[in-house]
Amino acid sequence: MRAAALLRLLQLASPQLPIGAFAWSTGLEGAVEHGWVHDAASLSDWLTGVLGGPLAHQDLPALLRLHAAWSRGDELAVQRWNAWLHATRETAELRAEDRALGQALARLLSSLDIAEAAPWRSAARASYPTLFALAAVRWQIDAESAAQAWAWAWAENQFVAATRLFPLGQTAVQRQLGALLPAIEAAVDYAAGLADAELGFSAPGLALASARHETQYTRLFRS
Numbered sequence: 001m002r003a004a005a006l007l008r009l010l011q012l013a014s015p016q017l018p019i020g021a022f023a024w025s026t027g028l029e030g031a032v033e034h035g036w037v038h039d040a041a042s043l044s045d046w047l048t049g050v051l052g053g054p055l056a057h058q059d060l061p062a063l064l065r066l067h068a069a070w071s072r073g074d075e076l077a078v079q080r081w082n083a084w085l086h087a088t089r090e091t092a093e094l095r096a097e098d099r100a101l102g103q104a105l106a107r108l109l110s111s112l113d114i115a116e117a118a119p120w121r122s123a124a125r126a127s128y129p130t131l132f133a134l135a136a137v138r139w140q141i142d143a144e145s146a147a148q149a150w151a152w153a154w155a156e157n158q159f160v161a162a163t164r165l166f167p168l169g170q171t172a173v174q175r176q177l178g179a180l181l182p183a184i185e186a187a188v189d190y191a192a193g194l195a196d197a198e199l200g201f202s203a204p205g206l207a208l209a210s211a212r213h214e215t216q217y218t219r220l221f222r223s
Helices: 003-013 026-032 040-071 077-086 090-112 114-120 128-138 143-165 170-192 204-215
Strands: none
Touching: 003 128, 003 143, 026 143, 026 204, 040 077, 040 128, 040 143, 040 170, 040 204, 077 090, 077 128, 090 114, 090 128, 090 204, 114 128, 128 143, 143 170
């Protein structure tokens, strides 16, 4: 990878990216509230399950297809995979999170002179992976690296959310994040080998955690 592309990749995966990801837990707060996640071991189990389940079977393979669609200028394929991703979000909160991050990233990319992002700034079904893939293509980041960075950003945000939900030291976070790296690599490799007909995954635990979070009495996160 060229230096310019690598630096853009670091920018895209940075927790400082101003898209508001810190406000969302992707259902993790609901899982903590119900005692499913309560320590480092249960957090590792939860994240490994989500990574190997819906992310490896839905988000990552769709991101790879979106990268290819943006690369060849296939607007119909972009719209189709974006709509497919929206349909896979099993709760109102998961849909709201995906849309909010997608719209925020579209606004950012528009300000960084990526013209194709402009129509997505207020799109009702703007999916975060759709705009992430667009940025990767325009900044000449290859599909595999983009998928790995997207999964890394998801994992880092989950660990940051966990430190706000229960006692988890920074050293433990870095140890667990490092331990998750092989799973991220494996998930991207697995996603790359899936045919279109093999995409899709149901994660009842994640859906229940997110749905219950919608009516949780007190909460730190929007999802």
